[in-house]
Amino acid sequence: MTHTLRLEYRPPYDFANLLGFFTKRAIPGVERVDAESYQRLFTLDGRVGEFRVTAAGDTALDLHVDFADEAQLADIVARVRRMFDLDADIAAVNTHLGSRRHLKACIARHPGQRLPGGWDGFEIAIRAVLGQQVTVAAARTLTERVVRKFGHEAVTPRGESVYLFPTPSALADADLSGLGITGARIATLRAIAAAVRDGDVDFRADRPLAEFVRMWTALPGIGEWTAHYLAMRGLAHADAFPAADIILRKAVARDGKPVATKALEEMSQAWRPYRAYAVLHLWRSTMV
Numbered sequence: 001m002t003h004t005l006r007l008e009y010r011p012p013y014d015f016a017n018l019l020g021f022f023t024k025r026a027i028p029g030v031e032r033v034d035a036e037s038y039q040r041l042f043t044l045d046g047r048v049g050e051f052r053v054t055a056a057g058d059t060a061l062d063l064h065v066d067f068a069d070e071a072q073l074a075d076i077v078a079r080v081r082r083m084f085d086l087d088a089d090i091a092a093v094n095t096h097l098g099s100r101r102h103l104k105a106c107i108a109r110h111p112g113q114r115l116p117g118g119w120d121g122f123e124i125a126i127r128a129v130l131g132q133q134v135t136v137a138a139a140r141t142l143t144e145r146v147v148r149k150f151g152h153e154a155v156t157p158r159g160e161s162v163y164l165f166p167t168p169s170a171l172a173d174a175d176l177s178g179l180g181i182t183g184a185r186i187a188t189l190r191a192i193a194a195a196v197r198d199g200d201v202d203f204r205a206d207r208p209l210a211e212f213v214r215m216w217t218a219l220p221g222i223g224e225w226t227a228h229y230l231a232m233r234g235l236a237h238a239d240a241f242p243a244a245d246i247i248l249r250k251a252v253a254r255d256g257k258p259v260a261t262k263a264l265e266e267m268s269q270a271w272r273p274y275r276a277y278a279v280l281h282l283w284r285s286t287m288v
Contacts, residue, residue, distance in 0.1 A: 001068060005077060008060045009086040014112030015055050017284075018084060021116040024136050025127070027143050029163040030151070041154070041162045042119055044072050048154060048164065053080065061086070082205075082236045085114035093238075093274045097281070100270060102252050106281035113280050121203030121234035122196045123165045128229050129188050129221065130181070145179045146171075168197035188221030195219055203234045212237075232276045241268050241275035251282040 016035075023033040031040040039052040049067035056062040063080055065073065081087055090112065098107040106113075118124040130146070131139035150166040166174075171193035176186045195201040201215055209231055216227040225242040232240035242248070243265040249258035252267065259267070271278045 001066070001070070003065045003067075003070075003073060005063045005065065005073070006056055006060050007063055007077065007081060007084075007086055010088070010090060011058055012090060012112035013058075014110060014114065015061070015084075017110070017112070018114060018116050025140055027140065027147055027163075027165075029144070029161065030147060030165055040119060041156075041164055043164055043167075044075065045069070047072075049076070050156070051076065051080065053084065079119060083117035083119055085117060085236055088114060088238070090114070093277050096274055097271060097278055100278075103271070103278055103281055106285050110281065110284060113277060113284065115232060115236050115238070115276055115280065117236045118233050120165065121230070122168055122192070124234040125192050125196070125216075125230055126166075126171070126189060128226050128233075129185055129192065132185065132226065142179065142181060146176070146181075149179065150174055168193040172197050184221060188219070191219050191221070203230075205235055209237055209239055232279065237276060239273045239275045241265075241271075241279060243268065245279070247286055248279060248282050251286050 019033055019035065019038060022031070022038055026033045031038070033039070037052055037054045039050070041048065041050050043049070044067070047067065047069055049065065051066070052064040054062045054064070061084060063077065065076055067073070067076065094107050094111055097103045118127075126146070127139065127143050130142040134142070147163050147165060150170045151163040152166075154162050154164060156162055172190055174190065174193075176189060181189070192201070201219065207215075212231050212235070213224065213227040216222050216230060217224060223244075225244045228240045228242040231237040232242075244261045246258060249261065249264055252259055252264065268275050268278065
């Protein structure tokens with residue numbers, strides 16, 4: 001059964017920028033992104049569904065959901081709202097960051113910047129590890145390999161071959177060799193899958209950021225950068241801040257030299273509680 005739901009937000013809202021972010025990272029067979037929409041397959045409580053998100057004027061997005069269980073629609077809407085950062089008080093964000101050095105011009109150019117989230121925290125975690133120290137394109141290739149080997153293949157009513165992202169149980173004991181993934185990252189991927197499967201880590205939205213970071217960095221191969229990235233994309237946490245990020249350190253360079261991680265951390269205190277938005281603006285400012 002298909003439902004169309006209107007999801008309102010407070011403008012400005014840069015939908016095109018989010019679609020661009022998702023396009024570069026879209027997993028073939030799982031996600032489909034074009035200039036006007038984002039579409040993907042998903043599972044919820046063992047049921048398979050599909051949704052598509054499109055623009056609906058200047059104050060809303062339309063969510064088109066094909067899912068059999070109407071009782072789950074509220075959960076689906078909540079996930080999509082978080083994924084597309086629809087509940088942000090962007091005026092408050094812009095007011096707070098718009099007067100800050102390094103960010104004033106960014107805010108003026110892109111006042112509708114939002115946090116690009118994800119449908120599922122576990123999926124974001126796996127993709128984040130596969131993206132460590134490689135290009136976005138390489139990470140996408142590695143993710144596609146994992147999905148095609150360990151995900152569930154399905155056929156849509158339109159006859160298209162699609163994939164469901166692998167479950168934690170499928171990856172916890174998976175043989176990930178031969179896919180171009182280093183041994184250390186294989187160990188990290190399996191540790192994440194086992195921890196999520198066993199309930200040792202989670203993506204609870206009410207968990208304080210510091211606690212979330214401590215929980216995730218207890219896993220092998222997960223450092224502060226990855227934990228904050230997971231908070232930013234998996235929880236849409238407005239204050240997540242991967243201070244060690246080299247692009248951020250270059251974006252606020254002094255005398256042409258990237259600032260030290262500690263110095264950037266200190267600088268970012270003035271950006272609280274919206275440091276994640278500062279991250280997106282600074283990343284965007286480095287793009288040619």
